[in-house]
Amino acid sequence: MTNVRRRDGGIVIERYVVYGVGGVGKTTVAAALAVALARRGTRTLVVTTDPARRLADALAVAPSSEVVPVPWCTGLDCYMPDARSTPRSVAAALLQGTPHAEALVRNPVFELLCSGLAGVHELATLASLGPRAAGYAAIVIDTAPSRHAIELVSLPGRIDALLESRALQWLGRLAQRGNEPRGITQRLIDWGPRRLIERFEGALGTSAVRDTLAVVGAIASIRPRLLETIRLAGDILTGPSTRHLVVLAPRSGSEQDARFFTEELAAAGLRPSHYLINRISSEVPAWATELAASPQLAPELSAAVALAEIESKATVEAADQIAEMLARITPGAALVRIPTMSETTPAAVVTAVASHLERFMLDRGAAS
Amino acid sequence: MAIRALSPPLTLVLGKGGVGRSTVARALTQAARNAGLRARCVELGPGSGLRAGGSPAQRQSGASDGVLQIDRGQALENAAAPVFGSRALARAALGNFAVKRLLDVLPGIHEYALLLNAVDLVGADLPVPCDRLIVDMPATGHGLSWLGAAQRFARLVPKGRSREQADRLDATLRDPLQTALVVTCVPEPLVLSETLELRAELRAQLGRDADLLVFNRMPEVPPGAARAAHQLAADDTTLAPAAARLIAWLAAREEARALAVAAAAGIPFILLPDSSVGKHPAALTEMSLAGWA
Numbered sequence: 001m002t003n004v005r006r007r008d009g010g011i012v013i014e015r016y017v018v019y020g021v022g023g024v025g026k027t028t029v030a031a032a033l034a035v036a037l038a039r040r041g042t043r044t045l046v047v048t049t050d051p052a053r054r055l056a057d058a059l060a061v062a063p064s065s066e067v068v069p070v071p072w073c074t075g076l077d078c079y080m081p082d083a084r085s086t087p088r089s090v091a092a093a094l095l096q097g098t099p100h101a102e103a104l105v106r107n108p109v110f111e112l113l114c115s116g117l118a119g120v121h122e123l124a125t126l127a128s129l130g131p132r133a134a135g136y137a138a139i140v141i142d143t144a145p146s147r148h149a150i151e152l153v154s155l156p157g158r159i160d161a162l163l164e165s166r167a168l169q170w171l172g173r174l175a176q177r178g179n180e181p182r183g184i185t186q187r188l189i190d191w192g193p194r195r196l197i198e199r200f201e202g203a204l205g206t207s208a209v210r211d212t213l214a215v216v217g218a219i220a221s222i223r224p225r226l227l228e229t230i231r232l233a234g235d236i237l238t239g240p241s242t243r244h245l246v247v248l249a250p251r252s253g254s255e256q257d258a259r260f261f262t263e264e265l266a267a268a269g270l271r272p273s274h275y276l277i278n279r280i281s282s283e284v285p286a287w288a289t290e291l292a293a294s295p296q297l298a299p300e301l302s303a304a305v306a307l308a309e310i311e312s313k314a315t316v317e318a319a320d321q322i323a324e325m326l327a328r329i330t331p332g333a334a335l336v337r338i339p340t341m342s343e344t345t346p347a348a349v350v351t352a353v354a355s356h357l358e359r360f361m362l363d364r365g366a367a368s
Numbered sequence: 369m370a371i372r373a374l375s376p377p378l379t380l381v382l383g384k385g386g387v388g389r390s391t392v393a394r395a396l397t398q399a400a401r402n403a404g405l406r407a408r409c410v411e412l413g414p415g416s417g418l419r420a421g422g423s424p425a426q427r428q429s430g431a432s433d434g435v436l437q438i439d440r441g442q443a444l445e446n447a448a449a450p451v452f453g454s455r456a457l458a459r460a461a462l463g464n465f466a467v468k469r470l471l472d473v474l475p476g477i478h479e480y481a482l483l484l485n486a487v488d489l490v491g492a493d494l495p496v497p498c499d500r501l502i503v504d505m506p507a508t509g510h511g512l513s514w515l516g517a518a519q520r521f522a523r524l525v526p527k528g529r530s531r532e533q534a535d536r537l538d539a540t541l542r543d544p545l546q547t548a549l550v551v552t553c554v555p556e557p558l559v560l561s562e563t564l565e566l567r568a569e570l571r572a573q574l575g576r577d578a579d580l581l582v583f584n585r586m587p588e589v590p591p592g593a594a595r596a597a598h599q600l601a602a603d604d605t606t607l608a609p610a611a612a613r614l615i616a617w618l619a620a621r622e623e624a625r626a627l628a629v630a631a632a633a634g635i636p637f638i639l640l641p642d643s644s645v646g647k648h649p650a651a652l653t654e655m656s657l658a659g660w661a
Contacts, residue, residue: 022384023556054558108524119475158472167466199461203451205528216470251585253388287613294607300592301600304614307590311642 014042014138015236017153019261020247025278028346029247029338030142031058032353036362037138038076039354046076047129048142049122049152051083055142060347067132072347079132087114087124094225100218109211110218122152123159126233139236153268156234163219163227172220175213243273248322250280250315255325262330274361275326276336277319278353281312315340336361372636373548373580374400374407377490378540379502382515383552384562388584392552393504394435400500407500410436410489412443412482435504436494438485440478444471447484451530479506480517484533487540515541516573542574551578554585555628563631581637583628587621588641594618 020026034046048055288308381393400407448458518538601611
């Protein structure tokens, strides 16, 4: 079994999960953190659970379903599994050697589960990550750009609860009870479950219930394997050495996002280690300062200068407000302010943010 | 009604997380009220039971502008009741210890139930009568969106009461007279490309496009500034470099607008200004929408 918690020397592997709503630059921050870690000599794997694979753009690598090295950054590899094929290949690997592997091929419930439903791809990505994570000293996980990414955190636990409980065995046995001859005792035991199945058959029809039970039966048959895989995934996401990073935009309304992620993580017994406010335009553009000093400026230009001044102040003020709110709700949480980078290509922006994170996040982390 | 997206009894506000979807849903509700309609905003919320949201004071006074929150567990039970024959039977079946755990891990099931509930709310006997429901839908995920949930469900269930329920929902979502689809987004390249993907998905899954696109956080372009900057660049050699950078700054903003307008090709759209300039986003959005209506 691959052990991702400790390597030979008992070194704890650093793990980071990056959260944030769409458009805040979450993938950029995840990629930059991975670059910063690799530059410090930590062999790093950056993974995205986002089916859109934006990470490929951020790191200027061609999309691939296997782990690929980032050519311009020594010690950094990236993994961006394909949304369509990953759930299927993970399921195939888990079902290998069981009679269910073939029986499920044309099962519509199984097909639906593998068809890229939200949650399934993320989970399959994490499940497939276990064996690939060996040999890395740091893993950075970029989540899908949505508030719902946070549900991912609790998904392994919920599946664990299903697998561990009597529920699955019970449902699995229902799948086999069809035409078997049964004695009076068995019929009495079966009375409750039978009624339940009949109710569902009345509501959903017999074929939907049969297909669902077949999938449940298959899951029940590989329970130990699946449980191990899910726990490995759960440990990567929520294990004791995992740090949770929340990326925020410097604008009004981000306080709610910060509060949302903090509360949702708290509900899972976790807390963010860092809040990163991305793209703070801390300085009024030079052109605006220059034009403002001119004595006879056309009113249209004065308006443009005023707008640029207001906007640059607005991001700083919003960042201050977020910081103030965070100090209240999570005293002692680390806050990292990332300025707007003037670079134009995504990879150049990632490199610039990486340098910033090295100075203001990783060095401070080491000092404390 | 000037905002055509408010003509059908049901309006679904779609969009990814963080683009101001809730703000737009509330603002549309306000715009409908301003037009004399009895409108109510609906959202899928935590908590228990069908209850009015908003501040505790609003809830107590039963103010009509409270947001109607549909609890996740309740949504499922409400949707299952007609299928199982009664609420008690549905509760017994869904409440079975094993079924409960199974439902806990099933993706998309709660979103599907919310849609069924929202459709059922149209014409339902609510404590406060209303004729427009504006639903703040959960953030559009990736992959198969829950808008196609009815069709996917129909594939699993060949016949029966739940199939009829799925078909009815699908027909309601496909019908522009019954349901309006409003997509919210912001003028950032990433979000715009996802908006185009969402529109393509709507066409593929529901056979129709969005009825309205609302752009939040449009950067302002000061009128006449580009012309004045070009003038300055020509007249003043010292300030010419600064003027050139101002021209580039203005051009980038114009481009963001142009990209947004291109993403809205073929459907009506509203551009809302960037609210980072000190105003409260909700107030600003309401103001702009009211003006537009």
